[in-house]
Amino acid sequence: MEKESNFAEWYIEAIDRAGIVDRRYPVKGMNVWMPYGLRLMRLINGFMRDEMARTGHEEVQFPVLVPEDQFQKEADHIKGFGANVYWVTHGGLNPLDVRLLLRPTSEAAMYSLYSLWIRAHTDLPLRLYQIAPVFRYETRQTRTFIRVRELSFFFESHTAHENFDGAEEQIREDLEIWEHLARKYALPALFNKRPDWDKFAGAHYTVGVDAYVAAPGRAMQVASIHQYRDNFARVYDVTFEDRRGERQYAHQTTYGISERVLGAEVAIHGDDRGLILPPEIAPIQVVVIPILAKGAKGRILAEARAFEGEIADKVRTELDVREMRPGAKFYEWERKGVPLRVELGLDEIEGDHVTLVRRDGTRRRKVSRADAPKRIQAMLDRIQRDLYRKAERELREGIHTIDAYGDAPPKGIIRAGWCGKESCGLAMEDKLNRGMLGTPYFGEEFRGRCLECGDATDTVAYAANSY
RNA sequence: GGGGCCGUAGGGUAGCUUGGUCAUCCUUCCAGCUUCGGGAGCUGGAGACUCCAGUUCAAAUCUGGGCGGCCCCA
Known part of the structure; x- marks a missing residue:
């Protein structure tokens, strides 16, 4: 079992031999959680619940099924998920008048209720989350914990605020929450504001939390945070009466994490003998x-x-x-x-x-x-700290700052100047043969030139192959 | 969307080209004995040709289809 020489096979074997999930369930992309794996996920999720409690979020649980008309409301959202939903078309032998779908994420399920729950500014901010399964009919190759058709443990926090700034503040808190989780999970990561062409379906912008798997030299998104502005509020009619008695649309955010975190634990910390779990999450x-x-x-x-x-x-x-x-x-x-x-x-x-x-x-x-x-x-x-530090060092050493395409190493994360134009960004993706992770959310000191067009810029972008 | 490949025990495999005896080996599992400082040993036992149809005296092996899986390209 060699992690360095054949990472893909090593990853699967490490999971199988640890007894976390049984991958033999006869539906592609759906795994059976075994006792040890379930204990692990409960510990992982426990820290999310702790963080939610600390920051004043409350836990809820919505149904798995969503009526088609609710789902169809947000055009970009459907464009993003339409091809990947499982449909429930029959009740017994009878076709349903309104088809139902298995939620691929819960915006459509939750926001019709949010529009009822939120009446006045005194109801805001509303900060709720759930940890529940979601379903995505993935057409690309599935990979245990990383790309699955049933995400068994999808943490999704959905918040609503009086205005854009309130939502922005939430996003900063979300990132601070990740910093706490990162210590527990021993998973240091970068916060990248995704380029527009890669943001979440329906979002105003998306922040990816990207960890780094050194063996294959690829990034792994372990959490995502979305600023919706009032995009969803407008279609789901999430409005409130403000202090002056005027009707306003709420500004919303979401925060998503899944069992991908466990995939990252395996991939980042494991060695040729198998898993190495950070003590905090070790059953x-x-x-x-x-x-x-x-x-x-x-x-x-x-x-x-x-x-x-x-x-x-x-x-x-x-x-x-x-x-x-x-x-x-x-x-x-x-x-x-x-x-x-x-x-x-x-x-x-x-x-x-x-x-x-x-x-x-x-x-x-x-x-x-x-x-x-x-x-x-x-x-x-000590082990907990050492694992974090080791991952942090691998992340740091995996980043290569370049100012010419020729300097790009075959593996790892590329850091380079970017003027911000989409055409340049896409060209960089193409020539680097990597996806754009985006620009650092909190910014970075930088003086240089756009890798593609050569214009002076003070913005850096990160690019990598990712899971 | 286009192309290629593969389905043999719980896991991994040989056999398939050229159809023919009891389907190979490793691992796993069970029972007993024995052993215990880095995967012990012995004895006995359990367990498989993806499904359907066809060709044939005879199919794991050839043909067609279904189902399932994998890979590459866009």
Whole structure:
């Protein structure tokens, strides 16, 4: 299993061997979440819920089915999603008068209710989110977690504000939320304002949150944020009475994240032995493996149980008492990405210590039995930080600033001047053989020339192949 | 949208060109014994030719179609 030489195959194999999803479900692009994978996603989603709670959003749950007439209201939106929706055309044997579709995203489902819920400026801002499945009939090749037909865990936050600035403020908060999540997920990323030709269907503008997968040298969008202005409010009639008693359209934003995050975890942190999970999202943070020896089985087991019991209230643990040789267990837990392993056998008992092994390293270290619980927590914190830093370094080193096409390396993210003209941007995409990620949302100091036309510009653009 | 390729056990595969004995090997799974500091061993057992039709004495193998999957180009 070699990540560097054959990334695509490695990725699939790493997922299969970790037991996250079963890909054999007989519908293309739809996977079955197995217990370990579900625990992982619940931890990942838990941090989104924490962030939503911290920032005062509330959770809701809308139906999966959307009536066709609701969906048809926003022209650009249909253009973007029309070819990718699953239709429900019959109720039993009878054709439906109004066809229903499985939501590919929930604007159409939610905004008809938003127009009822929002009456006056006192109802704003309205900030709701849900984590629920959405369906997209993808015609391109599907890829587990990255491009699927059923997104099992689609986080989507939909906010409504009194005016454009209110929505802008929301977007800044969304990006700050990502910074928090990024620490938990160990997924540093760039915030790129997408070029107009690549924005979300119906949006005023889109910000992509782009992580970087070093092995294939490709970007991976792990979150998207959209400024709708009043585009959707006008078609779904989301209006309110302002302070002066005048009717106004609400300004809206959305924030979307999915199990792609898990795809990024696998792709970015994994190695030839399998997954490496950041401790924050690891269903099992510490696995305790007793090394049984003839004649001392009972004693070793009792000791391992006692030790696990001591740390179990502080970290998520698993005591592996199965009838397997230790080596086989090591490999298995490594495949599953468990960040820290404790080995406990006769050696440890006699020396009054335990042996700790980090998943993201190879060194074994002996730690005194008394200090071990505290040391374990410190090591988990350390692993979390180290994984973030490693990904951050890979991202930084993956960016190549160039001022001539000839300088573009075969892999990685390109950073270059862009005058902002669409014709130049498209030409750059073509000649770089990369998609435009866009321009940094918060801007960057830059003085240079447009890579295509040579005009002086103070704007940089990023381009990369992406997932 | 256009073109190409492929469906053999839970996973990975050989066999297919040139039809012919009990469909190969690895892994996995089950039972027992045994072993336990990096994928142990022994014995026994379980498990597959994508579906339909055709050609033929005989089809995993040839032909056609369905279904499913993969890749490349636009």
